[in-house]
Amino acid sequence: MYHIAGITGFWKPSEWVYAMVGKLCQHFNLPGPNPTSVKCCCDKFVQRQFLKNAAVPVPSFRLAANAADVQKYSAEIGLPVVLKPTVGQCSSGVRLCRTADELTEHTTYLLREEHIWPSSPGILVEEFVNGPFLCAHLIGNELIGVSAGKLGPLPHFFSYESIVPALLAKDQYKRIRDISLDCLQALGLGWGPTNIDLLWTKRGPIVIEVNPRLGGAPDPQLIQLSIWY
Structure with a gap:
């Protein structure tokens, strides 16, 4: 007689897999992630709302359903803006739009019929913020490391280099730790x-x-x- 010791899943870096893992863990009474919290993270707009409501610093953002919305919200935020699908991973469909022509071109791409959407179409129109790229890595409620990365040439956003640990002052590390814990609390995370x-x-x-x-x-x-060394 065999018993299930635990459940996990792998399919690229997809959060949707972890949402299903959480549901299965609940079904089999096993420890695992909260599927509702994971699902909130899968939609970039929903995630942004939770973080903003918890006073976590995020770029200004709007949710657009069509080209007219994109134009309106881009004017409110001010060019340049970042356009991204509300659902996706690996920076797919994420682009910096610096001009009206680039905005129209990428909006058309994101809304075209052959674009494969995991859910209803939605475009996040986001303030462009710039600065050194960092990634905080946590297990449970503990920050175990911060990496520093480099992003490839704009208008796309791809990280191609990692430095671990990131060269941060103590106060910088503390601010990242505090903000990271605020994110976990805002989104109901903290397992795994x-x-x-x-x-x-x-x-x-x-x-x-x-x-x-x-x-x-x-x-x-x-x-x-x-950590080993």
């Missing part, structure tokens, strides 16, 4: 791994995204090595 993308701006650290899972390689491996 979480990684939080931030930019250190003139206003201090700004949260870009909270992912209720391990970070992408090689960050977890580098953090493990840094």
Whole structure:
């Protein structure tokens, strides 16, 4: 007679898998992530709302359903803006739009019929914030490391380098730790791994995204090595 010791899942860095893992853990009375909290993280707009309501520093944002909304909200926020689908991973469909032409071009791409949406179409129109890229890595409610990365050339957002540990002053590390814990509380997380993308701006650290899972390689491996040595 065999018993289930635990449940996990892997399919790229997808939060939807972890939401299902949480449901299965609840069904089999096993420890696991809260599926409702994970699902909140899967929608970038919903996640932003929770963080903003908890006074976590995030870029200004609006939810657009069509091209007219994108134009309106981009004018309110002011160019340049970042357009991204509300659902997705690996920075797919995320682009900086610096001009009206770029805005129209990327809006058309995101709303075209052949674009595959995991859910109803939605575009997050977001203030462009700039600064060094950092990622906080947590297990449960404990910050175990902060990595520093470099982003590829704009208008796309791809991290191509990681430095672990990030070279931070003690007060900077403390601010990232405090903001990370605020994120967990705001979203109802705190079980298992979480990684939080931030930019250190003139206003201090700004949260870009909270992912209720391990970070992408090689960050977890580098953090493990840094702890060992």
